[in-house]
Amino acid sequence: MAVTPPANRLWWNEPIHIVELGWIVIAFIWGLVMFFTMVYWHSIGEQNLANETYKVVPQSFAAKAEAMTEKYTVRDEVGIPVVRPPPGSDVYLIARIWSWWPILELEKDQSYRLHLSAMEYSHGFSLQPVNINIQIQPGYEHVLTITPNQSGKFGIVCNEFCGFGHHTMVSPLYVVDRS
Amino acid sequence: MAATTQFRTCPTTGLKIDLAAQSLIKANAVAAVVFLAIGGLFGLSIALTRWPEIHLLPVDWFYMALTAHGLDVLLCWIIFFEVAVLYFASAVLLNCRLAAPRTAWVAFVLMVVGAALTNVTVLQGESSVMFTSYTPLRAAPNFYLGLIIFAVGALVACGNFFGTLVIAKEERTYEGSVPLVTFGALTAAIIAVFTLASGAVILIPTWLWSLGYINHIDPVMYKLVWWAMGHSSQQINVSAHVAVWYAVAAILLGAKPLSEKASRLAFLLYIFFLQLASAHHLLVEPGISSEWKIFNTSYAMYLAVLGSMIHALTVPGTIEAAQRKLGFNKGMFEWLRKAPWGNPAFSGVFLSLVMFGFLGGISGVVLGTEQINLIMHNTLYVPGHFHATVVTGTTLTFMAVTYLILPLILQRDVMFPRMAQWQPYVFGLGAAGISLFMMGAGTLGVPRRHWDVTFADSPFGFEFPSAAFMMLALNGLSAILAATGGLMYVVNVVASVFFGKKTADKPMKVAVPVSTSGQPAAVGAYGSAGSLNIPGTITLVTIFFVSFVLYYYVNWKYLAEVWPLR
Numbered sequence: 001m002a003v004t005p006p007a008n009r010l011w012w013n014e015p016i017h018i019v020e021l022g023w024i025v026i027a028f029i030w031g032l033v034m035f036f037t038m039v040y041w042h043s044i045g046e047q048n049l050a051n052e053t054y055k056v057v058p059q060s061f062a063a064k065a066e067a068m069t070e071k072y073t074v075r076d077e078v079g080i081p082v083v084r085p086p087p088g089s090d091v092y093l094i095a096r097i098w099s100w101w102p103i104l105e106l107e108k109d110q111s112y113r114l115h116l117s118a119m120e121y122s123h124g125f126s127l128q129p130v131n132i133n134i135q136i137q138p139g140y141e142h143v144l145t146i147t148p149n150q151s152g153k154f155g156i157v158c159n160e161f162c163g164f165g166h167h168t169m170v171s172p173l174y175v176v177d178r179s
Numbered sequence: 180m181a182a183t184t185q186f187r188t189c190p191t192t193g194l195k196i197d198l199a200a201q202s203l204i205k206a207n208a209v210a211a212v213v214f215l216a217i218g219g220l221f222g223l224s225i226a227l228t229r230w231p232e233i234h235l236l237p238v239d240w241f242y243m244a245l246t247a248h249g250l251d252v253l254l255c256w257i258i259f260f261e262v263a264v265l266y267f268a269s270a271v272l273l274n275c276r277l278a279a280p281r282t283a284w285v286a287f288v289l290m291v292v293g294a295a296l297t298n299v300t301v302l303q304g305e306s307s308v309m310f311t312s313y314t315p316l317r318a319a320p321n322f323y324l325g326l327i328i329f330a331v332g333a334l335v336a337c338g339n340f341f342g343t344l345v346i347a348k349e350e351r352t353y354e355g356s357v358p359l360v361t362f363g364a365l366t367a368a369i370i371a372v373f374t375l376a377s378g379a380v381i382l383i384p385t386w387l388w389s390l391g392y393i394n395h396i397d398p399v400m401y402k403l404v405w406w407a408m409g410h411s412s413q414q415i416n417v418s419a420h421v422a423v424w425y426a427v428a429a430i431l432l433g434a435k436p437l438s439e440k441a442s443r444l445a446f447l448l449y450i451f452f453l454q455l456a457s458a459h460h461l462l463v464e465p466g467i468s469s470e471w472k473i474f475n476t477s478y479a480m481y482l483a484v485l486g487s488m489i490h491a492l493t494v495p496g497t498i499e500a501a502q503r504k505l506g507f508n509k510g511m512f513e514w515l516r517k518a519p520w521g522n523p524a525f526s527g528v529f530l531s532l533v534m535f536g537f538l539g540g541i542s543g544v545v546l547g548t549e550q551i552n553l554i555m556h557n558t559l560y561v562p563g564h565f566h567a568t569v570v571t572g573t574t575l576t577f578m579a580v581t582y583l584i585l586p587l588i589l590q591r592d593v594m595f596p597r598m599a600q601w602q603p604y605v606f607g608l609g610a611a612g613i614s615l616f617m618m619g620a621g622t623l624g625v626p627r628r629h630w631d632v633t634f635a636d637s638p639f640g641f642e643f644p645s646a647a648f649m650m651l652a653l654n655g656l657s658a659i660l661a662a663t664g665g666l667m668y669v670v671n672v673v674a675s676v677f678f679g680k681k682t683a684d685k686p687m688k689v690a691v692p693v694s695t696s697g698q699p700a701a702v703g704a705y706g707s708a709g710s711l712n713i714p715g716t717i718t719l720v721t722i723f724f725v726s727f728v729l730y731y732y733v734n735w736k737y738l739a740e741v742w743p744l745r
Contacts, residue, residue, distance in 0.1 A: 001435050002359040002425035002442075002497070003272055009355040011439035017711040020441050020492065023720065027488035030724075031481030034731065038473045038549045041735075046743035047550055053466040078638045116465070122313050122398055124557045124626070128641055130741050131624045133556040134463045137398045138315065142465035147743040155641030159557040159626035161309050163316075164238050167630040168637040 124160035211259035218251025226658030249310025268364035278342030293329030323386035363422025377407035448486035527579025527603035539567035560621025591679035606664025612657025
């Protein structure tokens with residue numbers, strides 16, 4: 001029994017029954033399949049998180065975001081500028097307590113190099129209702145290329161706890177059809 | 180020392196039980212139950228706050244309760260109980276004295292002091308940093324100090340377990356190899372040492388940082404090392420509760436492992452590979468390469484998952500084989516239909532086995548897939564997943580085995596047997612609901628650790644689909660059900676321990692008496708010698724495997740539909 005020492009003192013010499021062995025082999029192969037599915041997706045899949053990251057001082061990241069905002073602001077909402085950077089350009093998004101800055105307006109089916117960083121705490125970039133979720137850390141500038149393939153008004157919700165105002169940290173993101 | 184050790188002989192099993200070990204098992208189990216009660220209450224209040232129509236707690240209380248909930252149930256309840264399991268699997272099962280009872284009491288006191296210190300610090304309100312306390316969020320220094328003291332205590336308890344194994348071997352209190360259950364407990368203890376050491380590596384500098392002696396803790400490095408504790412500690416749970424599954428099947432049904440070799444190999448795979456799981460929390464983190472993520476998140480090609488999948492066959496397989504030997508041989512499932520469903524130890528373990536596998540196991544692998552994590556990270560899917568593993572898996576199993584520990588070790592009759600009969604079903608159903616509905620809300624994008632997903636206080640707001648709010652309401656209802664089941668457990672245990680009738684000095688009705696007196700059973704009575712007749716289990720495992728494969732690829736399909744990013 002499982003609560004007593006093995007009945008056969010040489011238990012390691014006992015053969016494993018074919019049913020058990022068969023299952024072990026199936027489970028092992030399934031593990032390999034799942035492993036290589038991840039690897040394979042890097043070559044054929046369109047959703048792979050970029051590895052491009054730089055160490056950055058929060059103030060200098062903020063300065064880059066401000067420079068971009070100054071150039072491309074088209075209007076403002078509740079005091080936060082809405083920027084419409086040209087397709088293919090570098091877009092900066094600051095996560096800080098408790099807002100996203102600035103608000104982005106992107107064109108459908110165009111690619112952007114999105115730079116993400118946080119000012120003081122960790123934040124979570126959660127694009128809804130698309131449901132893309134990326135962690136943002138202070139001191140790290142993460143650069144990824146995104147291609148919005150739907151137009152409309154989306155929400156960026158913070159999904160990493162960042163203090164008692166965390167629940168107010170949400171901002172729109174606009175994707176417009178090419179005019 | 181050995182000469183002064185006092186034993187009693189268990190009338191049911193014939194085992195010699197060290198009275199010091201017995202008192203320690205009692206103390207640790209009772210402490211565990213107290214923390215379960217406190218932590219469970221916090222859990223209920225959180226679920227009721229997430230239910231938008233009720234929205235019970237104010238914002239500061241919510242995050243405080245969330246921090247305390249994680250601490251009390253994930254850490255205190257489970258580790259205290261695991262210490263009890265370790266003492267049981269060493270001293271009791273090996274017929275041996277506990278290595279150093281006095282040190283074991285010191286460990287217990289350290290753990291109580293540490294847990295209390297951290298709890299009090301959290302309740303003072305300045306340390307609502309969540310259980311994970313990600314830097315640069317800063318808690319009061321005593322928050323970390325309490326955890327460190329607790330971890331030291333737990334480490335000392337593990338030391339006692341190892342010491343007991345050594346003594347049992349030297350004093351030849353058993354023959355041959357240690358029982359499979361002890362082997363599983365040993366797995367848990369080895370992983371615990373790794374876990375607690377990782378905890379020390381990260382919590383000590385973080386404590387010094389909160390005191391102002393260190394000025395920077397890198398947030399990604401913090402997560403990497405913290406989760407070497409945080410996730411690996413869940414693997415202690417897995418090893419411990421799988422060991423308990425084997426133990427309960429053996430004690431109630433006389434079940435034998437199908438193959439000692441396969442089951443032990445499965446535990447060995449846990450020791451080698453489970454520690455890599457820290458990566459599960461870093462899949463959408465900046466600054467870490469995809470190669471590292473893929474290798475680590477898959478436990479080096481899913482070798483630890485392989486361990487669990489082996490147990491998924493061997494645990495129900497041992498139960499089926501034992502039941503068939505007892506004569507339940509008709510058709511494919513008579514063994515299961517006529518299993519002792521009225522015995523809470525059995526029903527709890529079997530429910531736990533099914534739900535851990537189907538809800539917790541499958542969702543865990545999917546969530547831990549590098550790219551799929553993009554559509555799940557930090558949503559409610561995550562707590563949905565780990566409530567399936569930790570609540571329907573570990574907690575339900577520990578509850579179930581309590582109904583055996585009460586009469587066999589603590590020598591008390593269960594005070595309210597009818598309530599005990601219903602308890603695993605009520606709690607299991609509630610916990611399954613919590614898991615499923617949180618996972619459901621998570622797939623709709625609802626974030627975890629969020630006080631108000633209606634965004635009423637925000638200048639912009641965002642509207643989640645109404646189905647998400649329905650999920651949150653159902654989650655609240657399930658939490659009420661689970662809390663009811665939890666209360667039924669706590670009341671029954673506390674009443675039985677302190678006011679229950681002493682068990683009569685006669686054997687309890689368990690299927691087959693446990694005996695380590697050393698008569699070797701007929702070698703390979705079934706199972707390992709080639710008469711493995713378990714068609715029911717094969718059917719169940721096939722259903723499991725098909726669900727696993729389908730659910731896995733359905734999620735790849737969901738992923739393929741979101742915005743391209745690279």
